[in-house]
Amino acid sequence: MKLAQLTAALLTLAATPAAAQNLRVDVEIPRLSTAEYHSPYVAIWLERPDQTAVANLAVWYDIAARNNEGQTWLSDMRTWWRKIGRETTLPADGVSGATRAPGATHINLRANQGPLRGVTPGAYNIVVEAARELGGREVVRVPIQWGPQAQTANASGSSELGAISVSINP
Template sequence: MRVLLSSCALVTALGWSALSSAATLDVAFDIPQVNTGKNARPYVAIWAENQGESKPLLVWHLQDKQDEWLSDLRRWWRKIGRYDSHIDSMTGATKGPGHYNERFEINDWEKFTLYVEAARENGGHSLVKTKINLLDDTHQYHIPADTEIGNITIKVTP
C-alpha cells in the first residue's frame, strides 16, 4: 500500500510540474505600410530557441513549391527551414500591413528566447528577439519596432 501511495504522489507531482511549465503566448504585432519601391508582403517567422533546440511556431510565406524567397528569413532558414520538411503544418500566406494576433502553446520549456523575423522580397529584413522566463512574475514583454516589423507585445498566460 505504501508503494502505491508513493507512486500516486510521484505521478501527481510529475503531472503538476508538467502543467506548471505549460504556457500560452499571445503575440500581437504590426506589419507596417512601406511606401518605397515595390511593396511586397513580408515573409514572417516566429519560433522559440532553448539550448540549441528550436521550436517553430509560425511561418507566413507564398506557399508555392518554387518559393525561392523563403531563405530570406535568414536565421529561421539556418535554424529550422532548410531542415524541417513539415513546415506546412504551421504556415500561412503572407499578409499585408495591419495588426495581427497569434496564439502559441509552449509546453516543454520554462525558459527560452522568442524570435520574430520578417523579410520582404527586394526589401528590408528584421530580426528581433526577447528572453522569456515562465518561472518569473513577468507576464508581458515588449519588443520595439524594427524596419519590417512593428511593435510586438507578448502576453504570457501560465
C-alpha cells in the same frame, strides 16, 4: 474511475504547472509606402539564450504559388534559415501559413501542444524575422521566461517589423 486513479491523475496535473499557460505573440507588420509592396515573409521561432533553435512557431510565406515556388525565397529569412529553417519541412501543420497583410497580427499557442510540445520551463527568446521582396530584412529578439508566471515582454523593430509583444498567461 476509482478514487485512487482519480487522485493520481489530479496529482499528475498538479505536478506540471507549466502545462496550462498560453503564449501569445503580437506582431506588427508596418505599412510601408513603396512603389511595389509585397507582404513580407515572416518566421517566428523559439530559441535558447545561446541562440540555438528549439521550435518553429510560425512561418508565413507564399504558400499558394505554383510548384512550391514560394519556398525559393525562404532562405531570405537568413537567420531563421540558418538556425532552423533549412532543417524544416514545409508546409508544416499549425506552423506555416500565407503571408499576412500589414497591420497587427498575432499567434496564440498553448503549452505542451503543437510547437510547444515538450518545451520545458526556462529562459528563451522569441525571435521574429521578416524579409520582404524588394525590401529589407529584420530580426527582433524578445527574451522571455517560459513558465507558469504571467508576463509580458515587448520589443520593437525599426524597419520591416513594428512592435512585438509576447504575453504568457496562465
